[in-house]
Amino acid sequence: MSSQVRTMRAVLWEGEVEHVSVKDVPVPTIRHPEDVIVRITSAALCGTDLHIYSGELGSSTTPWILGHEGIGIVTAVGSAVDVFKVGDKVVVPDAPSSGELEVEGSASLYSNIHAEYVRVTFADDSLIKIPDTPGTDDRDYLLLSDIWPTAWTCLNLSGFQPGDSVAVFGAGPLGLLCAYSALLRGASIVYSIDHVTSRLNVAKSIGAVPIDFTKGDPATQILAMRPLGVHRVCECVGAGAALNPKLEHQPDYIINQAVAMASVNGGIGIIGGYAALPDTEGTPRGHNIPAKISFPISELQGKALTMSGAAVDAKLVWPQLLGLLETGRAHPSFVFSDEIDIEEAPKAYERFFKRREIKTLIKFDWNKNKEF
Template sequence: MRAVVYRGPNDVEVTDVPDATVQDPTDVLVKITTTNICGSDLHMYEGRTSVEEGKVLGHENMGVVVEVGPAVSRVKVGDRVSVPFNIACGTCRNCLHGWTSFCLRTNPIEGMVGAAYGYANMGPYDGGQAEYLRVPFGDVNLLTLPEGTEHENDFTMLSDIFPTGWHGTELAGVVPGDDVAVFGAGPVGLMAAHSALIKGAARVFVVDQQADRLRLAESIGAIGVDFSAGDPVEQIMDATRGRGTDRGVEAVGYQAHDPSGEEHPELVLDNLVSVVRATGGIGVVGVYMPQDPGARTEAAQQGRIGFDYGTFFTKGQSMGTGQAPVMRYNRQLRDLIVAGRATPGFIVSHELPLDDAAEGYARFDRREDGWTKVLLRPEALAS
């Protein structure tokens, strides 16, 4: 089958790889209809992780079931499904408590919990930027969708970024009437803004410097804050008459940088501590790594990020972190899409054939104007 394979920093190749197959009784084989390039894929693409050469990439996947293992009873051949990026066993302590993003059984790498498709340190699983994908524990993991091709661009966000954006607002504690600051207007940040507005936030400030992304934020009713035009904390404090926001979402991660492009991994955390009011909440869904050999400082290379913890403590703020347990949210978010209450596909900028993945990676990584969210299609969808 054709698949997107990591070859080294800034180098991916679409090539033939062994077919995905049913290997265990609980496996399901999915024919991919849409798979996305995620902003976190760019960490691997840029050589900022320990991903091995030859890895099939892709953790944002959806498609149609074409084969099931003998122990699969819920999912059927022909089902249209969304594949959460978390690979969960469904029976360990964390899974039973709803923390499928921290499954204790699916990642054999020592010291790691939680598994995912096609990602560094997340287990031996191939990704879905390919024609087919093997899904372990298929009855546990797969979300069934309405038949056909309707809402394809919306539903493809259910595997990761829409639940991740929603998770950011959950970790922050967003409730109706809150003012919310979202740092980062990439796909996850835009999904966090969309989620906060669906939840009834009074105002959502979205901080970035990319004009196209800020326009998208404003198109859904958020307030764009361009940090290249001045200190974003000052801009938001002025807009809130010095009060600050009730909640904040970190959707940038360890490659946060200033307007000149110089990296400061603590920058967004410091800004959120400053802009969120005393006793307010912060949700961190931007990716941070235990090791980052490409970081500027020795501490950051070891995953040690020195943010303004003293002020955080003094203000009595709370902070939640970590990857989203997709299955905690995806059914509800699917139904919001079907009802027309959520339209996460508004962020899609490009829909490319799978064979054009290398170009998609390169242009998305360069943050070219208008390249906001790239979808890959192994074959054309039926009209």
């Protein structure tokens, strides 16, 4: 007699642009001694999810489970797991430690946290235990999964030092957390560049100076206030979403503006997506992100600017950020504007894509759902 396959609800990308679905899929199980299974209690939508939603980034094949930011409870551990035990509350990062090369099917990607359960590989080096006490705001800790470490790292890439002036392109959740981190770390002034009024209002509420780029090139606006420019520029948008003042897609616009507004000996950090992928079943709009863009190399050299971009390993900055949360110095959860149940994910993705929400939380109510 064959055993019945247990199923869970999950948000799936199935290759249809600007559409996701919620379906039953198999519950993950321990496959290697280093694995753990985590029951997800909270997850979040991220800007990278929108690049997948719009068909620009992701796997070349479908279907697969979306999401890479989550918190949960360990429900099963492999025989080689030493640090974690059943019942531990943990943050699941956007990428695990790579203890070995592991190739899996397209429906079994690691970043599959928009689901009731997730299998975490190399758990001892991939997870971080967090407090499970009354008064702890899970939303703050959830942001350790990806977006806050990414924002923090963008500042590092720019060469930021306390006292620097900073301009941040994008006032979505990533850009807002970059601006927030700059202020937290001692920036003298932070400019937040966007065109969505609700986002710019949030930027202003945390102490940043809002710049609406539909009112003119942001470099022109900032240089009118600071003729020598800003010390650091942080790119938190990416080529796929880069718009000019006419709200036309222009992949090279932000990079050119960043060089124009940076001061002599300044620095530019790039964390927005510039990874070009071919058009495939899983990335039907890969062409939206070009492999090459025009760049003002002469001006960059003439100003002696530095520029750096990278993919982010959230785990590398966890010690700093965890300390800020534990001491109450930081409360990054201000970026959340909506909370939903997993069944509402299709509409939530649509609202997020249309910039009607800043960041959406998926809350799993395990009092109402069956538990394995």
